[in-house]
Amino acid sequence: MKNKWLQITLSVLSLGLAVLLVVYLPQIVRTLTGKPVSWAEIGRVFGTLSGGEIALMAALWLLSLLAYTFVLTNSLPGLNNLQGLTLNAAGSAVSNLLPFGGAVGVAVSFAMTRGWGFANRSIVVMALVSGIWNTLFRFILPAVGIVALLIAGKAATPQIAGAGWTGAISILVLCTIVAVALYWDRAATVLGRALDGIARLLRLKIHASEAFHKLRADTAGVVRSRWPGLSLGMVFFLGFQWSIMAVCLHATGAWPGLAQSIAVFALSRVLTSVLLTPSGAGIMEGGVVLLLTEGFGVGVAPATASALLFGFWTYTIEIPFGGLALGAWALLRRRNGRNADAEPPSAISKATR
Template sequence: MSPASRAPAPAPETTFPKPTPRTVLQAVLGLGLAMAIIAFGLPYFADTTWAKIGTHLGSVGPASALELFGWMVLGLWCYTFTLTGSLPGLSHSKALMMNVSGSAVGNMLPGGGAAGVAVTYLFGRSWGFSRMAISTSIIVSGVWNVLARVALPLLGIVVLARDQTALPKSVRQGAFAAGVTALVVLAVFIAMVISDERARQLGGLLDRRVGHLLARLRRGPKKGQRLDLATVLQNQRSRLASVTAHGWFPMTFGVVGFLGIYFVLFWRTMEAVGVEIPLPKLFAAYAIGRLLTAVGVTPGGLGITEAGTLSVLVAWGAPPAPAAAGVLIFALYTHVFEVPLGLLGWLGWSLSPKVPPPD
């Protein structure tokens, strides 16, 4: 029986762990570094000034801003298919709350993926999902995300193959590294599904990375105790295979749709500030930027992503000041604006009916 079909009952207390001084310090340092890279790096890499960048920032009118916001929301909604496909019984509205809330938390911390996992666990448990179902969703959707993001530079290479301009060495190297990463992730996932020992090893890795966060989310006498994710993965290999077999299409649709719509958002942003370069090059720059979001030095790769994308755009002939304005506006929609949306997601979750989990 799915969680949605059970009658609501009084919910146990569910709260997110309070931030520790170390967490606050990491957030402050990470965001400070990101702001420094943006403040000094964008004019440097584009060989321009903030006065010129500001001129193009002001060229985006209300109609364009509203259109860009619409593309952002559509992309976020599209990703709900990945979450509902990986967690059967989850509605799209709840998936949207989970997605924007996890992104908001992750966007505030360097390497915020672990915090996003904690949000997924907290929300899922409060809606009545079992630990095994949630951990399966986290693993499968995570694999789908990694495969999609590292595949983007390879797709960019294919698209650019139709262009006569030689590819920069850094792009070729990045695409090669992404291809190797994709093969490694896929091999690990397949080995984990078919091998009990590989599942145990991956569970041990996850336990070291996020086990402490999940332990702090537990309630009652087990609060603070580790979940032993190695044992959890060993016990749910068949479930991983089942979710993958039945959910691969909606998960793929969600990830591809999300990244595709965000490319439209990137393209329309560049048009709004007056950047006109061939579409293949624009897509390749976008692909490199999406790959750089995985850099955990700053929250969500903020600053590093924009500097890298801007460098590629300028190298391929984009006018410096408009390109800098474009990557900055794109960052606002894909990173900054997700924070207030995340607050709305937290509000929606706090008002949603809670269901006691089965375990």
């Protein structure tokens, strides 16, 4: 009970903090940037949105959800796209409501996939593989943002440009090494030894290579045969999410340029990892506004409106949508259970022959 009440308390506090961060976002923006903005100004920006722009955002949001289903269907052979969509929506809703909600989302996914008849082993592999691919692409995104700015010539000095190239290439090389090691035996052995060396250097009492080889053994079959589908699913998912941000920036008059929009998008996805609030809600918006205004010279009202609008399409709307998906799954499961109970024994015996 103590743990249960602690979890409930932390969840309420975390959600409350997220709400406060959004409600007081104008004051936070003023503190961060020194530029005043009010909800009235933000509301006037929202008032300029057209029905076509809102419809386009909604279409891109639905396409992003559909794209991610391919990550799930490639992680769990036999899962169809409708099931993947339901799984993604329900898991996202739980994750967006709770701090450290990813663990609860996995539990929800486990229950749903078990209800569809999948084995425990396959479900665990799905959770591992989809988690690995999400983590890899979350690391890659900052490098992509840095490279976009460097190619566009947005670095302030040659020294900053050099540091940017070094950092971006280092991140991409690291992600490539991990991805190759998951696929290739010899690379896995080398990476395992390197991990052990790092653990010894840091005086950590863990067997890093043993943990890595166990992870690899658990996921090797799916990774080797389905990595193209997993990767394309993540690329299209993130591509559609960036498209949502691009439309939000254009619609609010906050468009800073192509390279800058990629950098802002990369920052927004990194900030969703901040566990202080569910999915970094409130924190993501503040970071986006700060980069747009201080980094790229966008007006504070359009920047704040675009951050809030993007947060709505990538966080807020997923909660009721996921709730509907979870409710529909529960109702169908209950109805199927009642039908099975009501079926006479003779019919059951005939069906099994």
